[in-house]
Amino acid sequence: MILYLIPSLLLGWGLGRNDSANIFGPPVANGIVGYKWAILTAAVFVILGAIIGGAAGLQTIGSLSSGTAFESSISILGGAISVITMTYFGLPVSTSQAVVGGIVGVGILKGHVNWFVLAKIVICWITTPLGAMVIGFVIYKLTAPWFSRIRSIRLQDKLITIAAWLAGAYGAYALGANNVANVTGALVGKLLSVQEAALIGGLSIAIGALTFSKRVMLTVGKRIIELDHFSSLISIFAESITVWIYSIIGVPVSTSQAVVGGVLGAGLARGTSLANRGMLYRILFGWIGTPVIAGLISQGLYLLFK
Amino acid sequence: MIFIGKKEEMIIKKFKQHLETVGKTLDGFEEFIRAYLDGNCEEADRCSEKVMNLESEADALRRETETLMYSGAFLPNFRGDLLGLIEAVDRIADRAETVVRIISLQLPSILLQIKEEMKKQVKLSVETFKELKAAIEYMFEDMDKAGSYIKRTEEKEHEEDNIEWDMMKKLFSLDIDRAQKLEIKEIISLIGDVADLAEDASDRVEIIILKRRV
Numbered sequence: 126m127i128l129y130l131i132p133s134l135l136l137g138w139g140l141g142r143n144d145s146a147n148i149f150g151p152p153v154a155n156g157i158v159g160y161k162w163a164i165l166t167a168a169v170f171v172i173l174g175a176i177i178g179g180a181a182g183l184q185t186i187g188s189l190s191s192g193t194a195f196e197s198s199i200s201i202l203g204g205a206i207s208v209i210t211m212t213y214f215g216l217p218v219s220t221s222q223a224v225v226g227g228i229v230g231v232g233i234l235k236g237h238v239n240w241f242v243l244a245k246i247v248i249c250w251i252t253t254p255l256g257a258m259v260i261g262f263v264i265y266k267l268t269a270p271w272f273s274r275i276r277s278i279r280l281q282d283k284l285i286t287i288a289a290w291l292a293g294a295y296g297a298y299a300l301g302a303n304n305v306a307n308v309t310g311a312l313v314g315k316l317l318s319v320q321e322a323a324l325i326g327g328l329s330i331a332i333g334a335l336t337f338s339k340r341v342m343l344t345v346g347k348r349i350i351e352l353d354h355f356s357s358l359i360s361i362f363a364e365s366i367t368v369w370i371y372s373i374i375g376v377p378v379s380t381s382q383a384v385v386g387g388v389l390g391a392g393l394a395r396g397t398s399l400a401n402r403g404m405l406y407r408i409l410f411g412w413i414g415t416p417v418i419a420g421l422i423s424q425g426l427y428l429l430f431k
Numbered sequence: 432m433i434f435i436g437k438k439e440e441m442i443i444k445k446f447k448q449h450l451e452t453v454g455k456t457l458d459g460f461e462e463f464i465r466a467y468l469d470g471n472c473e474e475a476d477r478c479s480e481k482v483m484n485l486e487s488e489a490d491a492l493r494r495e496t497e498t499l500m501y502s503g504a505f506l507p508n509f510r511g512d513l514l515g516l517i518e519a520v521d522r523i524a525d526r527a528e529t530v531v532r533i534i535s536l537q538l539p540s541i542l543l544q545i546k547e548e549m550k551k552q553v554k555l556s557v558e559t560f561k562e563l564k565a566a567i568e569y570m571f572e573d574m575d576k577a578g579s580y581i582k583r584t585e586e587k588e589h590e591e592d593n594i595e596w597d598m599m600k601k602l603f604s605l606d607i608d609r610a611q612k613l614e615i616k617e618i619i620s621l622i623g624d625v626a627d628l629a630e631d632a633s634d635r636v637e638i639i640i641l642k643r644r645v
Contacts, residue, residue: 155509270643276574279439281643282506354506355645395645 129194129316132202134329137308139208139222141171141333146303146345147364147380148296151357152289153339154346160339167297168331174301174372175327181375182303183322186310189225189242190232197260197311199430201421203227204307211418213218217407218415220381222250224307226416227423234424249376250412253367254386261390265356272355285354292358296365297334300380301327302372310377345377352399356391360416363387382408438504442513443571445496448515450564452492453524456485457557457625460527464553464622467534468546479531484529493521512639516567519632523560526628530621537613544605547620548598552591556625559587561628566636574640581640584633591626595619 145167152158164180190200204220204227225246232238275281308326314321339357352360364383385404392399463478496517500510541549566580598619602612 143570223615273645277572278574278639279436279443279505279571282439282509285506325523353645354508426470 126417128314129198129312130325132198132205133312133326136201136205136208136224137329138333138336139205139369140304140307140397141167141210141330143333143378144170144220144300144330144335145297145334146342147384148300148361149293150342150344150346151361152293152346154343155354155357157286157289157408158217158293160342163245163293163342164335166294167300167334170223170294170297171301171331171334172324172327174237174298174303175305175323175330176301177322178298178302178369178372179305179327180319182306182372182377183310183313183319183326185242185246185375186224186228186306186377187313187315187319187322189239189246190228190311191237191239192231192234192235194312194314194316195430196231196235196427197228197315199427200224200227200231200311200423201308203230203426204419206426207415207422209413216414217381217410219381219411220304220307221377221379222411222415223230223419224377226312226419228311230420230423233420234427234431243293246376247412249371249378250382253371253378254382254389254408256370257261257363257367257383257386258390258393260366261359261387262394263390263392264362264366265359265394268359269355285358288358289364292351292361292365295369295429296361299365299369303368304330304377306375306377309323352388352391352395356395357388359391359394360384360387363390382411433617436504438499438502442499442504445483445499446513446517446571447491447568448481449489449492449496450491450520450567453520454560454564456482456524457527457560459485460531460625461553461557465533465550468541468550475535479535479592482528482531486524489521489524492556493517497636509639510637513644515571516632516635516639519628519635520563520567523625523628523632526621526624530618530625532620533621537614539618540611541615541618542602542605542607543613545598545601549595549622550557552594552598552622554601555591555594556629557623559584559591559629561625562587563633563636570636570639574643577636578640581633581637584630588626588630591623595623 149158149163153160153163171347201224204224207223208218208220208378229243305326307321308329309317309322313322317325364380364387368378368380368381385408389399448475459482463475463482466474466478497514500513562580562584566577566584569577569580597614602615
């Protein structure tokens with residue numbers, strides 16, 4: 126059992142390290158939130174999110190393929206290796222898309238992929254950046270007039286600080302609720318119950334969040350805070366709301382793509398178009414390239430170990 | 432207002448103290464020029480000493496405020512803006528001190544024809560600073576009001592510019608020694624710098640406010 130869990134634990138750790146940066150990156154990079162407090166808050170809320178809100182996603186991923194615990198474990202290993210390799214080569218990668226690619230890769234070999242569930246997942250991937258963009262646009266339009274009525278710099282700063290903490294905690298909760306399915310979802314019904322999967326997956330993401338590098342956080346953060354404080358906060362709220370909504374629907378999605386959508390939405394609301402061709406290619410590669418590569422790797426691993 | 436935070440409160444207090452001290456330095460600077468132009472050497476000496484002391488006091492307050500700023504009050508990027516602003520304000524006091532030092536050292540004989548204009552120029556320079564001071568004081572609590580004082584700072588500086596230019600034209604039309612012309616020209620320019628620097632600082636306030644616009 127422990128052996129089958131190792132790929133999940135590794136994947137959860139990597140996911141926690143990278144994806145927490147999408148939530149706490151901007152406030153840490155611009156010094157609003159201290160690094161240590163950020164990782165501690167992220168860890169606590171990731172676990173809460175996984176336990177309280179992770180069930181739907183865990184069930185979806187668990188039902189994507191009806192293989193054995195061994196096959197599921199290999200699928201996750203394939204996903205984890207793809208994430209590590211693609212990150213090493215600087216390619217855009219999403220854990221959600223890699224894991225699904227891994228599961229479908231092995232599922233195709235064994236002939237037990239649930240195509241209806243896969244279609245639902247892919248639709249959710251496509252609507253993630255679009256949804257975050259719409260949410261970012263709407264929140265900005267609704268809150269900016271109210272925020273700009275605050276004419277005291279002191280009050281503005283205080284509100285931004287409080288909102289950064291709220292967005293961080295909420296984002297970490299949404300991350301745990303949504304992405305725990307990537308980590309242990311494939312093992313649900315084969316090796317773990319939903320509750321066990323939520324706890325183990327949540328803990329592994331939390332450990333990742335606790336050990337993630339400040340460098341990654343600053344890199345991701347600085348990319349987002351090219352915007353002003355207010356807009357970058359709106360982007361994170363949009364990302365968190367989107368990811369949270371998909372955790373209720375039960376489909377793990379990419380936080381990186383959600384944050385890109387949030388940034389674009391806030392930018393559009395401000396009247397600046399931040400979209401570029403490179404960004405579009407990265408998102409498209411995430412939808413197509415990542416699952417295909419992960420699927421091929423997991424197929425190779427399955428053939429090697431079976 | 433517990434919600435606002437003690438550190439912010441302290442920084443604003445220090446910022447205002449610094450502004451007050453720079454304001455007093457400029458008042459001393461105006462008194463010095465008036466006394467000098469009226470030939471009251473004793474009063475001019477007393478004012479000169481006052482300006483030097485107040486300028487040092489402003490310097491010390493600036494350093495204290497800068498140290499406090501980095502103890503975690505306000506958002507970090509705003510700290511950088513504030514740092515730039517307090518240094519810009521401090522430069523105004525520095526320039527006033529320079530004028531006092533140069534006049535005390537060179538003891539130039541200011542011509543009767545431009546004495547009254549020079550008094551007016553100094554008055555306008557000090558008034559430009561006073562508008563800036565109000566802009567900064569309002570900046571923390573009411574950015575709209577600060578904006579209107581920025582506009583007034585620009586207007587005062589423009590008025591000062593006009594009088595400075597008139598004085599220059601008058602000076603160079605006089606039949607006096609060229610060296611004397613250049614000596615007085617330098618003093619007129621330095622006094623004008625006080626207003627210019629106040630306007631530069633008001634530009635910084637304007638940028639701070641613009642950056643806050645969502």
